[in-house]
Amino acid sequence: MLRRASSVPSWPPPTAREGETEEERKARTREEAEAKRVSDAIDRQIETDRQQKSKLSGAKILLLGQAESGKSTVLKNFQLHFAPKAFEVEAEVWRPVIHLNLVRSVNFVVNYISTRNQGIRDAPFGHERRASNSGPLTADLRKLCIRLAPLRQVEENLIKILSGRLPPRSLDDPIGRVNQAYNPAKAPEVSIPSGSGWKQALSLKRRSEESQNTRSTAERSEDGQSRRILAALGDDIAALWRDPVVQQTLKAAEIALDEQPGFFLDQVQRITSEDYKPRPEDVLKARVTTIGPEEHQIIAENGPDNARYWTIYDVGGSKTAWAQFFDDVNIIIFLAPMSGFNQVLAEDESVNRLTDSLRLWQMICSNKVLSNIEFVLFLNKLDILDSKLKSGIQFSSFVTSYVNKPNETKPVAKYLLDVFVSIHQQHSPKRRKLHPHLTCAVDTKATASVIHRIQDLILVKLLSQTNIL
Ligand SMILES: Nc1nc2c(ncn2[C@@H]2O[C@H](COP(=O)(O)OP(=O)(O)OP(=O)(O)O)[C@@H](O)[C@H]2O)c(=O)[nH]1
Numbered sequence: 001m002l003r004r005a006s007s008v009p010s011w012p013p014p015t016a017r018e019g020e021t022e023e024e025r026k027a028r029t030r031e032e033a034e035a036k037r038v039s040d041a042i043d044r045q046i047e048t049d050r051q052q053k054s055k056l057s058g059a060k061i062l063l064l065g066q067a068e069s070g071k072s073t074v075l076k077n078f079q080l081h082f083a084p085k086a087f088e089v090e091a092e093v094w095r096p097v098i099h100l101n102l103v104r105s106v107n108f109v110v111n112y113i114s115t116r117n118q119g120i121r122d123a124p125f126g127h128e129r130r131a132s133n134s135g136p137l138t139a140d141l142r143k144l145c146i147r148l149a150p151l152r153q154v155e156e157n158l159i160k161i162l163s164g165r166l167p168p169r170s171l172d173d174p175i176g177r178v179n180q181a182y183n184p185a186k187a188p189e190v191s192i193p194s195g196s197g198w199k200q201a202l203s204l205k206r207r208s209e210e211s212q213n214t215r216s217t218a219e220r221s222e223d224g225q226s227r228r229i230l231a232a233l234g235d236d237i238a239a240l241w242r243d244p245v246v247q248q249t250l251k252a253a254e255i256a257l258d259e260q261p262g263f264f265l266d267q268v269q270r271i272t273s274e275d276y277k278p279r280p281e282d283v284l285k286a287r288v289t290t291i292g293p294e295e296h297q298i299i300a301e302n303g304p305d306n307a308r309y310w311t312i313y314d315v316g317g318s319k320t321a322w323a324q325f326f327d328d329v330n331i332i333i334f335l336a337p338m339s340g341f342n343q344v345l346a347e348d349e350s351v352n353r354l355t356d357s358l359r360l361w362q363m364i365c366s367n368k369v370l371s372n373i374e375f376v377l378f379l380n381k382l383d384i385l386d387s388k389l390k391s392g393i394q395f396s397s398f399v400t401s402y403v404n405k406p407n408e409t410k411p412v413a414k415y416l417l418d419v420f421v422s423i424h425q426q427h428s429p430k431r432r433k434l435h436p437h438l439t440c441a442v443d444t445k446a447t448a449s450v451i452h453r454i455q456d457l458i459l460v461k462l463l464s465q466t467n468i469l
């Protein structure tokens with residue numbers, strides 16, 4: 001949405017000035033004509049935006065759920081489902097994020113194994129974990145770590161490309177979080193303000209650079225240099241990840257990087273190749289924290305006219321910004337990651353993630369303003385729940401009410417479903433339908449069939465709202 005910038009010259013322009021020379025008058029006239037041209041262009045754009053917005057009054061969906069529950073991933077699924085061509089075009093914009101996710105993982109591992117003899121903080125549920133006593137690094141591993149050192153600079157370059165500036169040193173700044181000391185038991189997180197802001201900025205910049213060929217040599221060389229370094233270090237990164245000492249050290253410390261957001265270490269060769277083009281599944285897995293509410297509009301490339309316009313609000317994990325969207329949506333999709341049963345919140349380590357999800361769910365269900373809105377519940381991260389249970393983690397150790405039942409995915413998921421459904425029944429101000437799904441949001445195929453059902457549901461709602469049904 002375009003807004004008038006304060007730097008745009010005012011219109012109408014001031015009247016003729018006394019004592020003005022002919023030269024000055026001509027220059028002023030030229031400036032005034034330019035000011036009018038800019039002003040008219042802005043007016044036209046504002047009007048186009050307004051018309052576009054009023055056209056986009058189709059389906060409105062609000063995505064809710066705790067941080068890292070998968071809201072933005074579901075949004076990407078909607079974009080891929082309804083506008084696959086636009087999604088493919090935009091995929092390139094995700095490349096630096098995917099590279100940053102990868103590089104952060106590598107730097108995390110290098111840092112961790114280099115300092116692994118220190119005690120580890122951040123142990124969940126009060127158990128202090130210790131690094132393994134697998135002895136000093138082997139000579140090969142030490143050499144590998146030295147060769148991978150340039151990735152520190154690559155990390156900084158990528159952050160600079162994504163944020164348009166160097167990573168700040170302040171921890172209060174959202175970007176600053178990427179610069180914090182590595183937390184030895186936590187995911188290497190990428191945090192760049194405003195999920196759509198950076199994307200728009202980057203794709204607009206790319207488009208204007210393509211049309212005007214104005215990209216600065218410094219930036220081009222920074223981007224090219226990062227890609228070259230990554231391509232040159234692809235084998236070393238793969239070797240680091242394969243190294244038995246690395247695997248053993250992480251396992252002993254119960255750090256499962258492959259279950260954490262933005263994990264790409266299993267795809268190193270493809271992702272580090274110089275001509276790498278992100279696939280849809282890479283984009284789905286790419287992790288950027290959403291900061292603040294975002295409004296995304298999707299125009300379906302195919303399908304019926306009455307289901308062309310979709311507005312999706314992705315609010316980020318911060319609960320304070322949610323209420324402003326409550327009275328303006330057709331449906332709420334609430335996401336609860338089932339894999340959170342043995343995790344704690346990043347912002348408060350005394351709170352279990354599943355407990356937090358249940359609390360949020362109860363809060364949303366009991367909200368009177370939402371009493372006429374139907375909910376779609378995504379019990380998400382089914383795949384991670386499955387791999388955790390298969391690795392031997394006992395669900396009943398964390399959820400003590402789960403007694404005498406098998407430690408298997410199906411019964412555990414069913415148990416969680418029952419708990420969420422019963423909270424909905426007990427706390428809704430009046431009876432309403434709930435549409436629950438067990439989901440894996442990074443599985444585009446499975447999610448597409450869920451989106452189909454949501455589409456049907458919303459169509460019925462929209463038609464009934466316009467009294468056609
Ligand atoms: N394996 C797996 N990963 C998932 C699933 N859903 C989401 N993810 C990943 O989990 C991470 C977090 O997902 P996001 O969609 O960014 O979470 P969010 O709710 O938008 O988080 P905030 O923006 O911080 O509120 C991303 O790296 C996703 O790729 C899932 O079902 N399975």
Ligand SMILES: [Mg+2]
Pocket residue numbers: 071072073195288289290314316317
């Ligand atoms: Mg998000």
